[in-house]
Amino acid sequence: MKCKRNKQEKYKKLSCPNCSSENIIKRGVRKTENRGEIQRFSCKDCSYRFVVDDGFYRMRNTPQKISQSIDLFYRGVSTRKVQEHLAIFHPHNASNVSVYKWIIKYSKMISKFTDRLKLDVGMEVQVDEMECHRRKSHKSRKGVEKNWFIDSICPETRFLISSEYCRTRSLRDIKAVVSRIKQKSEDKTKIVTTDGLNVYPRAIKQVWGYNNKLGRHNVMHNKVNASKGEGFNHPIERLHNSVRARTKVMRGFHGSIHSANAIMKGFEIYYNFITKHQAIKKCPYELALPELAKIMKEDKNRWLSLIKITKEASL
Ligand SMILES: [Zn+2]
Numbered sequence: 001m002k003c004k005r006n007k008q009e010k011y012k013k014l015s016c017p018n019c020s021s022e023n024i025i026k027r028g029v030r031k032t033e034n035r036g037e038i039q040r041f042s043c044k045d046c047s048y049r050f051v052v053d054d055g056f057y058r059m060r061n062t063p064q065k066i067s068q069s070i071d072l073f074y075r076g077v078s079t080r081k082v083q084e085h086l087a088i089f090h091p092h093n094a095s096n097v098s099v100y101k102w103i104i105k106y107s108k109m110i111s112k113f114t115d116r117l118k119l120d121v122g123m124e125v126q127v128d129e130m131e132c133h134r135r136k137s138h139k140s141r142k143g144v145e146k147n148w149f150i151d152s153i154c155p156e157t158r159f160l161i162s163s164e165y166c167r168t169r170s171l172r173d174i175k176a177v178v179s180r181i182k183q184k185s186e187d188k189t190k191i192v193t194t195d196g197l198n199v200y201p202r203a204i205k206q207v208w209g210y211n212n213k214l215g216r217h218n219v220m221h222n223k224v225n226a227s228k229g230e231g232f233n234h235p236i237e238r239l240h241n242s243v244r245a246r247t248k249v250m251r252g253f254h255g256s257i258h259s260a261n262a263i264m265k266g267f268e269i270y271y272n273f274i275t276k277h278q279a280i281k282k283c284p285y286e287l288a289l290p291e292l293a294k295i296m297k298e299d300k301n302r303w304l305s306l307i308k309i310t311k312e313a314s315l
Contacts, residue, residue, distance in 0.1 A: 107266030
């Protein structure tokens with residue numbers, strides 16, 4: 001019953017891409033070679049006919065095949081090996097370059113949506129950077145560039161709140177990550193734990209500001225000093241271990257910094273929504289996004305659910 005109502009509401013939200021009228025009717029189906037029959041709509045005001053983009057508009061492969069490939073990639077299978085797997089189990093062939101393009105496309109698409117979500121996280125956030133290496137081109141001649149993966153995690157829910165793959169770890173780069181923490185966790189953050197990198201105090205001060213009434217900063221900056229033998233308590237270091245384990249074999253780490261960033265956005269999605277975290281025996285999103293968790297409770301293929309939800313949210 002509930003499901004039916006949702007479907008109707010979804011249908012009501014549709015409007016004509018030509019004249020924005022909401023006076024829409026279903027009208028026949030479009031037959032596609034690889035994705036079956038797709039519902040066509042017609043506008044009663046201007047008689048424009050259209051199909052709704054479910055996230056796979058004009059893709060020549062099925063949503064199942066595409067999401068399966070993305071999933072395999074983040075579990076550690078190279079794009080070439082994914083392609084070999086597809087060739088065995090799916091009739092229509094796709095190249096390893098297509099697989100690579102799907103990863104970039106859908107990582108970007110989903111993270112546009114997930115970056116806007118408000119999180120139910122704890123009062124502490126840990127921010128750290130790790131050094132990464134990226135081949136400037138698939139031809140090894142051009143050499144390797146040293147980059148940084150800046151990330152932040154809530155130790156309570158293990159949710160990876162915000163991350164960015166950057167050339168440097170300058171104030172600008174750190175601020176990009178830190179300001180997204182503030183935006184996504186709203187006023188929940190009270191303690192920010194970082195290492196001794198000298199740009200943190202300024203970044204934190206600029207993002208959260210100073211409270212004149214209380215005579216102190218709005219968040220407490222907890223600096224851990226590695227040379228004194230202090231360390232992060234484990235959540236962020238465990239996260240770095242999984243990033244390291246994954247990027248070590250990642251062949252996608254060549255070419256532009258933008259594609260490397262997109263691949264890491266996909267990793268963020270994989271880490272938060274797809275894999276169970278051993279420490280909490282759940283996916284981090286189940287704790288940090290309880291409303292979304294209710295919607296996706298029954299869904300096995302959460303890559304697909306996220307793509308559909310992202311598309312619906314952007315309509
Ligand atoms: Zn119209």
